[in-house]
Amino acid sequence: MKKQISLSITCLLLMTGLTFGANEALTLTSGGFNTITLSSGSTSFSLNVSSTWTGYSSIGLSFWLQMPSATASDFTLTSVIYGTTFPDPNQLSPATVLFTNTDTAGGADAGYTYETRDLGSTENAGPVTAGTYSVADMTFNLSGVPAGTYVLRSTVVGSRKSEQSDDSFASHNFPQSFFTIIVSPVPEPATWSFLALGGVGAIGLTILRRRRA
Numbered sequence: 001m002k003k004q005i006s007l008s009i010t011c012l013l014l015m016t017g018l019t020f021g022a023n024e025a026l027t028l029t030s031g032g033f034n035t036i037t038l039s040s041g042s043t044s045f046s047l048n049v050s051s052t053w054t055g056y057s058s059i060g061l062s063f064w065l066q067m068p069s070a071t072a073s074d075f076t077l078t079s080v081i082y083g084t085t086f087p088d089p090n091q092l093s094p095a096t097v098l099f100t101n102t103d104t105a106g107g108a109d110a111g112y113t114y115e116t117r118d119l120g121s122t123e124n125a126g127p128v129t130a131g132t133y134s135v136a137d138m139t140f141n142l143s144g145v146p147a148g149t150y151v152l153r154s155t156v157v158g159s160r161k162s163e164q165s166d167d168s169f170a171s172h173n174f175p176q177s178f179f180t181i182i183v184s185p186v187p188e189p190a191t192w193s194f195l196a197l198g199g200v201g202a203i204g205l206t207i208l209r210r211r212r213a
Contacts, residue, residue: 086128
């Protein structure tokens, strides 16, 4: 009987842990999607960050982002505009955010490089009730990024665990968030010429067929 009671308590504790683990989410989207396709070369894209939590009121959040180390130097965060729910930035410096840190103790995943500015923010009008809120809109610049697929991640390990803070100043860790960037190659001039000739040829063939008809 005691073993059954002990087993039941253990199961309840595990279920509770799973429930609390699912109470927070940090969402990264662009135009409502978590994947964006860009052309290689120099370009930019916007990213919206939103936060969801249940079970408590919040005074703010912290989060950091990381990129694959091989191309981290090609990505630059140039602008962060905070929303009305958490309008006060945790940090404003550096204004141009670079991905330069590979320290795993600090928060980097294997093969990734993170930025050291806390991109989170706090409220200024009292704790915010549970729900889903837009936190910030960001602009990233890409320079010379080769074609490929790159995954932007939030940090969840080390000293920079992304987290939501409740009104008792307790931290609730976010599960890792992902945003996929697909960089497609730009067609060579010869390819453009070939496509243009193909289009002209198709138009000419259509006209010829109409005349014969």
